[in-house]
Amino acid sequence: MQTGHILNLGSKSGNADDPTSVREEDFRSTADLIAETRSDLRRTMEEIDLQRDEYDWHERRTKILSGILVVLILLFALAAWLIYPIWSGQQKAAADVGGLQTTTNTLGERMSSVEAGLGKVNKGLPTLADRMNQLESSMKTNLDAARNQAQTAATQIGQRIREDFKSIQSRVFSLESNQKESSERVNQLQQQVASLQKEITAMREEGSSATDQIKQLNDAQQTSTRELSNLNERVATNQTGLSTLTNRVDRKRIDFEVTSRQTKEVAPDLYLTLGHADVGKQEVDATLKLGEDAGYVTIRNQGIRKPALFHMPDEKRPIELVFTQISKNSASGYLMMPVPATTASK
Numbered sequence: 001m002q003t004g005h006i007l008n009l010g011s012k013s014g015n016a017d018d019p020t021s022v023r024e025e026d027f028r029s030t031a032d033l034i035a036e037t038r039s040d041l042r043r044t045m046e047e048i049d050l051q052r053d054e055y056d057w058h059e060r061r062t063k064i065l066s067g068i069l070v071v072l073i074l075l076f077a078l079a080a081w082l083i084y085p086i087w088s089g090q091q092k093a094a095a096d097v098g099g100l101q102t103t104t105n106t107l108g109e110r111m112s113s114v115e116a117g118l119g120k121v122n123k124g125l126p127t128l129a130d131r132m133n134q135l136e137s138s139m140k141t142n143l144d145a146a147r148n149q150a151q152t153a154a155t156q157i158g159q160r161i162r163e164d165f166k167s168i169q170s171r172v173f174s175l176e177s178n179q180k181e182s183s184e185r186v187n188q189l190q191q192q193v194a195s196l197q198k199e200i201t202a203m204r205e206e207g208s209s210a211t212d213q214i215k216q217l218n219d220a221q222q223t224s225t226r227e228l229s230n231l232n233e234r235v236a237t238n239q240t241g242l243s244t245l246t247n248r249v250d251r252k253r254i255d256f257e258v259t260s261r262q263t264k265e266v267a268p269d270l271y272l273t274l275g276h277a278d279v280g281k282q283e284v285d286a287t288l289k290l291g292e293d294a295g296y297v298t299i300r301n302q303g304i305r306k307p308a309l310f311h312m313p314d315e316k317r318p319i320e321l322v323f324t325q326i327s328k329n330s331a332s333g334y335l336m337m338p339v340p341a342t343t344a345s346k
Helices: 002-014 019-249 341-345
Strands: 251-259 263-267 270-278 283-290 296-303 308-310 319-326 330-338
Touching: 251 263, 251 270, 263 330, 270 319, 270 330, 283 319, 296 308, 296 319
Parallel strands: none
Antiparallel strands: 251 330, 263 270, 270 283, 283 296, 308 319, 319 330
């Protein structure tokens, strides 16, 4: 870089009078500086890459060494863990050896004391033999006495057992006889219950048959009652029809037609006035005048085909008024007038 500057200075001093050459040399020097700068940057980047690779290599190496160190530490700990029981066992064995020596000394002392005691025991063996003989004799006498007592007790117990067994056998026999009697009684009761059940079943069947018969009789009675009522109705109907027929034989039909709010003579001395007429219900209100001085008969809500009965003065036979058609302003029908006796006889 210093060489480039020196060259640039030399070029300026040589061509100071030509401005174009000065500019070209400045451009060239600037391009050279840029190229040198780029090369320097390239070398710097290469060095940085090398340092980075070295750092990575050192880091991997450090990790590998750390792993090896950890493995060595673990191996050392494992070896110490395996060696420690052996080392402690050796110390314990050494302590046990010292204890064994002490124990051996103590055993020796105790053996000597035991030997002295055995000598004393040997001296007292004759006396012990005499005592054992006495004990054997006393045990024999006691065993004989106990054996005799046991035999006596066994004999007594055997007698008691025989007596108890005999009493138990007698009780068992009595129980068996009672059981037989009870079983016979139970069988008899079962037979009686079976016969009673049969009788109850037969009575139930008879009761059901009697119920059926009663039901049939009730049905027959109801049928007879219905037939009788129908017969009575028929007789009443026949009587009504007969009386109606009798009444109609000596009656005369007179047809009429009247308009609303108008009084009309529909028969001799009979004047009919039509009031309100309901076409929908086919009902009418009317007033009937009977003669000059007999009075009026008021008819309310009279429907068609329904006779309205009334009597004339000095006439026991009724007159029937029947409407056959009702319109808005008029009504038509007929009268069933009794025929005088002289005409009826003719």
